Amino acid sequence: MAIGNVTPDSFYAGSRLMGTDSGPVPSVVTEWAKRALDSGAGILDIGACSTRPDSTPVSEEEEWRRLAPALEALRTFCPAAQLSVDTFRPAVAQRALEQFGPMIINDISGGTEEMYELVARFGVPYVYTFSGDYSRLSLLAARDTANWILDPGFGFCGGVERDYECLRKMDTLRAYNRPVLVGVSRKSMIYKPLGLTPDTCLAPTQALQLYALEHGATILRTHDVRDTQNIITLWNTLNANH
Numbered sequence: 219m220a221i222g223n224v225t226p227d228s229f230y231a232g233s234r235l236m237g238t239d240s241g242p243v244p245s246v247v248t249e250w251a252k253r254a255l256d257s258g259a260g261i262l263d264i265g266a267c268s269t270r271p272d273s274t275p276v277s278e279e280e281e282w283r284r285l286a287p288a289l290e291a292l293r294t295f296c297p298a299a300q301l302s303v304d305t306f307r308p309a310v311a312q313r314a315l316e317q318f319g320p321m322i323i324n325d326i327s328g329g330t331e332e333m334y335e336l337v338a339r340f341g342v343p344y345v346y347t348f349s350g351d352y353s354r355l356s357l358l359a360a361r362d363t364a365n366w367i368l369d370p371g372f373g374f375c376g377g378v379e380r381d382y383e384c385l386r387k388m389d390t391l392r393a394y395n396r397p398v399l400v401g402v403s404r405k406s407m408i409y410k411p412l413g414l415t416p417d418t419c420l421a422p423t424q425a426l427q428l429y430a431l432e433h434g435a436t437i438l439r440t441h442d443v444r445d446t447q448n449i450i451t452l453w454n455t456l457n458a459n460h
Contacts, residue, residue, distance in 0.1 A: 219261040219439040224284040225268045244291035246424045258447030264288050265304030309333040315340045350375030350384035354387035369399040381407040388433040400430040401439035
């Protein structure tokens with residue numbers, strides 16, 4: 219899953235697809251999509267409201283103003299690609315689904331009844347982020363969640379120590395028989411313990427992505443598609459026929 223943000227303030231500058239006028243540039247969005255797809259991405263994840271720590275979310279209308287042109291550009295450029303919208307707002311998710319067709323809804327908030335009902339009504343995959351609280355997985359038994367994707371929510375677990383506690387328990391997610399999305403790419407749980415920055419922690423990111431694959435991850439959400447695809451290819455080679 220390739221990360222793209224039509225935002226000026228997402229924590230990793232390499233993911234930003236904004237122009238100088240604070241608006242999305244369709245050509246920049248499609249260039250990002252082409253690079254990602256050519257590098258092996260299976261999903262293009264686009265967001266328009268930064269949820270980095272200590273950020274202030276933009277308004278719903280501003281989020282949509284940024285998101286709609288990006289989705290239009292992607293549907294035109296790569297109509298067959300699997301898209302994902304990174305939003306915690308049901309109204310934004312609904313507009314995206316109504317105007318641009320089926321796609322994954324990637325919701326870092328853990329959701330609301332309104333969001334759960336929306337994705338059920340449209341029959342689309344939903345990324346359920348439980349932010350390190352494994353007790354929240356009891357929700358899966360209360361509704362039809364067959365097409366939900368589980369995301370431990372690294373970066374939202376309550377600090378670096380909690381992120382690693384959550385990572386150590388990843389094996390338990392196998393019991394739920396659902397896809398597991400892991401997004402550790404260039405996050406603070408990697409760069410803070412090492413005294414690095416988001417720009418300088420690609421190699422440590424790869425180490426944790428490999429750990430995640432070994433412990434049940436089925437989707438890696440990443441800023442660096444080619445490097446991540448290389449890890450996946452070697453991991454698949456190592457585990458072929460085993």
